[in-house]
Amino acid sequence: MISALAMIVLRDWGCHKLRLGLTTAGIALGVAAFFAIQTTNEALVGSLNGTIEKLAGKATLQAAAGNAGFSFDAIKAVRSTPGVKIAEPVTETLAATTLGETRLLILGLDTASDLQLYNTAAERPELVIKNPLVFSSRKDSVAITTKLADRFGIKDGDRITVETSSGPAVLTIRGLFTASGIGDVYDGNVAVMDIYSAQATFGRGNRIDRIDISTADGADVDAVQAELVARLGPGIDVVRPDLRGKSLENSVTTMHAGFTILSIVALMIGVFIIFNSFTISVNQRWKDIAILRSIGVERRGIKLMFLSEAVILGAIGSCLGIAAGLAISMAAMGLVTRITATVYGIASATPELRFEPGYAAAAFAIGIVSSVIAAWVPARAAASLDPAAALRNIETRRSEPRMNRLRLAAGAALVAAGLLGVKFTPPGIDSYVQSTYSFMIQFGMIMLLPAIITVGGLVLRPVMDRLFGAEGVIAVETMARSPRRTAATVGAIMIGLTFAISNASLIQSLKMAIDHSLDKALAADIVITSSEQLSSRSNHFSEAVAASIASMDEVEAADQIRITTTRMNDREVALLAHDMSEFFRISPDLLDSGDPARARELTSRGEGVIISNNLAFRSNLKLGDSLTIRSPKGDVELPIVGMLDYYRSEHGTIFLERALYRQYWDDPDVDYIFIDLKPGVDRQAFKAKAAAAIAGTRRAFIYTHEEYKQFAGGVIDRFFLLMYMQTIIAIAVAAIGLVNTMLISVAERKRELGIFRAIGGLRRQVVKMVLLEAAAISMVGFAAGALTSLLNTYFLINTAAKVVAGFRLPFHFSFWLLGLAIPAVIVMAMISAWLPARNAARLEVADAIGYE
Amino acid sequence: MNEIIVSLENVCKIFDGAARVTALDGVGLEVPRGQRVSVMGPSGSGKSTLLNIVCGLDVPTSGRVLINGSDLAAMSDDDRTRLRREQIGMIFQTFNLMPTLNGVENVALPLRLCGMSGNEAADRAAAMLERVGLSGRGSHRPDEMSGGERQRVAIARALIFDPPLLLADEPTGNLDSATGDEILKLLEDVHNEFGTSMILVTHNENAAAICERRIDLLDGRIVSDTLRSPK
Known part of the structure; x- marks a missing residue:
């Protein structure tokens, strides 16, 4: 029996190559995103560890x-x-x-x-x-x-x-x-x-x-x-050297965790596509299924047929995905290496990409399991098809139930639980536990999709009626009357949009926060750095070079800064040694809490420190607490006299007097010089003069305040470049989902479209109707995506940023991207629906309405 | 003088598939305006093909089809569609209503496709539903109606343009005998009120009996064409 059923499946593939291609592409893209991220990270971490181990030689x-x-x-x-x-x-x-x-x-x-x-x-x-x-x-x-x-x-x-x-x-x-x-x-x-x-x-x-x-x-x-x-x-x-490698590995853990979550999202969208595809398959084959059932194939056999198909497609898609993932890794490797060098100051040669059989096996298994999960409901629907009912007329098939109250309640409860978790979780709760809040919100929204689609249909119906007449009404009704079919695509669009908009909102919030922080804590006219990276182990200014710049005639105030790290609670915390008095002179508003005058006095005398708010959050510190900083000459214990938002390190930042730092660390080097110019001095002219003064001695990077802010923004963009790339994958996967849905819609409604043509609907009206349905689906997907994006942005800014880095970010929602998404989603829908619409218009009417 | 509403001249229809099937073989037929014609014959005799060709859903392999004097072969697909929408009412054995639309919307659909406003079309549809005895069920969808109600909606939709020609394919085939009789009665009333010509494909002698002319098809040919008094 298995071989007979396999033959039916294979024949079906031959007849529906487009659907087969789209399904395989959906699986492949999801698996590719997952495999690429894991492989890239493994190669990067392997390279970091390998470097340390080789440099350590035989040291124990x-x-x-x-x-x-x-x-x-x-x-x-x-x-x-x-x-x-x-x-x-x-x-x-x-x-x-x-x-x-x-x-x-x-x-x-x-x-x-x-x-x-x-x-x-x-x-x-x-x-x-x-x-x-x-x-x-x-x-x-x-x-x-x-x-x-x-x-x-x-x-x-x-x-x-x-x-x-x-x-x-x-x-x-x-x-x-x-x-x-x-x-x-x-x-x-x-x-x-x-x-x-x-x-x-x-x-x-x-x-x-x-x-x-x-x-x-x-x-x-x-x-x-x-x-x-x-x-x-x-x-x-x-x-031990291997643990030292572990410490560096921990530095990139945040980046890796973020990208892993993104790859899981891509995979989730892939699951939607597979679900959609198998729904089409069941709908296209309902007559075949009825015939098979009537000649004695058991329900189990029907289910087995679909699930076996899912396993085979999952295997093919996974193999393609692993190959594509390897290619993506190769492209991303250089980028990731640059990110770790720029952001974390961890330099390594571009790692050699290796094929990791373990990850390949995991990706393969994930692809197959995802396919089977996604095919489960359609397979069950196929198995439970009543052969007699399957052969009845189309209008006797009842519409799908939309308002399953249990499902609605569960969805609403999940969303509420996720939001409450974001709002009330105390510090210290495991980050993986907290990351489930986002999944709760998104899964809750997925469960609410049938309700959202119903409401969307009610809202859109009169609008589409007024704008597009009967075709608009039928388009909206078709969408709303098949919530299960529609939900898969609305869900794919929703997740894709959520992915894009909430990440953009997070990035925008981070940029705004950094902008604000730089305005407050780096109010200098000019910033001179010794490296184009945020943190460098090797490139510094000598004290003499720094002093020569600071003593130029145009300089009103100069703060010479050494940037290094110190270990605190097993974390590498940034240590910024400033000329504290000058620091306060250049940036008088730098503190968020603490008395500025007292803080300036105490810190400049080396009798107090300022810390970043994220360090306070992570280590549960407050003003007045005593902070112990480990130095090569012993512990330095100082009271915390001020706190501020500062985003240099996800583990926290400590500001202390440079003279004190020199005393304890024996380190006269300088990495940054913040300069306030005398009134009337032209910034660009000073930049040129400073560059000329430094030229020939060493490399220096000179920015005006605004240019430095742009540089910082660029670093953030580079950091999130992979996220942008994954967003594109997610949107591509959502587009595939939309094509799939429209193909289902046309396949399911072949007879209905035939009736439409039989009673006088023109071909172009059929095209219009299918395109309008795609537009309606995309609009509901957009609405669901906008709402979910808002909720997920709330999660990212309140939980993710705080859990990952302890950062307190302002809530900024990327309305401009949301606005941009409206035409983008509708155009994507139109393009995706074009082929199905054309197929629909070319239907042979007599054949479609069931004349033999 | 009897004006001819449907004219078929030596119409042949051959399906070229794995086996060559001649569905219609030199059929000639003229239906005067206002006449009711029943088309009978065993399965495979060409009844449905004849109906498809008359309404322009299919084109003959050879021969000519004139509807109200217009040659279907000379018309574009869009023109044939418009003719079907405005000049021909179609009633199917399986009702063929749009499942997503309610009764009023189904009936109003051909009007809306012509660009009539929603309100005006709905008013006319409601009036037509009242005319076919379904005034209270217009807001229901097909899956909430009985077979007889669905067929009444289908008839109302077919009549919404007041077409000169009504084509019915086994209109009582999916109904119990009592409901079938009601539908036949309705069709008679329609004919009496609007003077609509009808071509009624059926296996049912009772249905055929409401027509004054009976054509029998066998292997794609008209084997008998008789006039009689309708019952």
């Missing part, structure tokens, strides 16, 4: 202290710790070079040692400095990988120029090492200098970035770790 522990580094003196304490076999100090600098766009990771290592920690095999060491004495005695010595040398035709004795905080530095190649192990990271763009030379060249003073530690054979690593923590003090973390 690493001591590090955020971006600022710590004193070289710590090496003594480490080496004298029982159980430590080898301890190598390391500096890391990512420097721009004269080798095209290539940025070079320059490691400062103790080249006088045998570097065995970084060589995997003692008999064939990868990292060898042939003449270490000469190498270390000449400060400009650098060794590069053979891969880099080959790429640029560099040989021993050649010179390269690198950017440093005090200007370009010329280095001489005095050694090549193979591009494996430590030389394999960053696509071979790695160089090694002697650590003292590196410190001197890059203005690191006595500071190092980390100590790589190998424990003695048989030593208890945990015990050694505990002893090192005790000896080094709270400002220096001692962790």
